[in-house]
Amino acid sequence: MQTSITNSTTSYGWGAIILHWLIALIFIGQFGLGFVMVRLTSQRTAFELIQLHKSFGFLLLGLIVLRIAWRLGNVWPPLPRSVGTLERRAAPLAHFALYAFQLALPLSGWALVSVSMLEIPSLPFNLFIMPNLPLAESDGAESFWAAAHWYLGYAGMALVALHVAAALRHHFQLRDGVLTRMITPSSDPE
């Protein structure tokens, strides 16, 4: 049983697997948190959940930067030979888009916090002060980034749904190892 932290030409290592699922959990959790926090009647709970959403957003940003570095610094197991031409072309585009959304969502949230006239400092998990991005505060800029963050959130979730559907199709319809290799590092070569 290969339990390498790095990827091999046939399988993902623990590094990629942990980053994938941790980010998946936070990414989807952040959507749920964002959805709920703007619909609460209790302003106190809303305030606290918004701060939590910001904390996880900054964590997500750190993790995705690490993940992109990890991806660039590792070999990558190719898709099984059985995968068709169209999917072979579409998959990298979808994955690139997923990475782009993982970056754009926390960055747009950070921009929103930075331009907000409310001037609420960011104190991720009450641990340290996260400075604002050097952007000018205004109501207009706040509306813009709020809308951008909102649209990116919904588009990101649509992309995640597509990604999940593709993974399930690989597992249940195509019956290849594309989903399972992201769950456990495989020991047997193809």
Added chain:
Amino acid sequence: MYTRILGFAAVAACLAMPVSAAVALGDAAGSYSISPASSSIRFSIDKVGGGGLNGAFARFKGSIRIDNSDVGRSQVNFTIFPESVGTGQGRIDAFLRSDAVFDAAKNPEIQFRSTSVTRTSDTTALVSGRLTARGKTFPEKFTAELGGLKAGTIKFHVTGKVLRSRYGMDVGTPIYSNIVDFDMTLTGKRG
């Protein structure tokens, strides 16, 4: 030569001021009602990373009674209407009025009733009392400095620090400090 004269004048002024104020405080005995038009109740709460949240209450009422024979038996009472809070940012005002902070709909008044006044200098006094907000009452202390007295009008500069967590208003800590710095100018009109 000029500096010597100026120096002498400054010393004389320093010596003279407390004396006149002391005399004034004796003359000040009586009951005053706080005039909202010429008074202000401002507050500020520090934020992490510098700066703070500054605001004021537009509506309040109160009275000051200065005892002729014993300043310690003087009394200061005031009532703040938290609905009137203003920070210059409407969304923050709405947040402060909501049940997250003041819950102004259910608790329309914040009250201070002094229990003792201790003179700390010719022009200053420590005012101890009970502050009630959101149904909770705690002892608090404020420093009052006599700012002026003329024609039936008395002016105090009142400062003090209050821990908001005691009153169920700890939302936002530690991003926003638990300490609320009060800075009030209370002008009383005799009668």
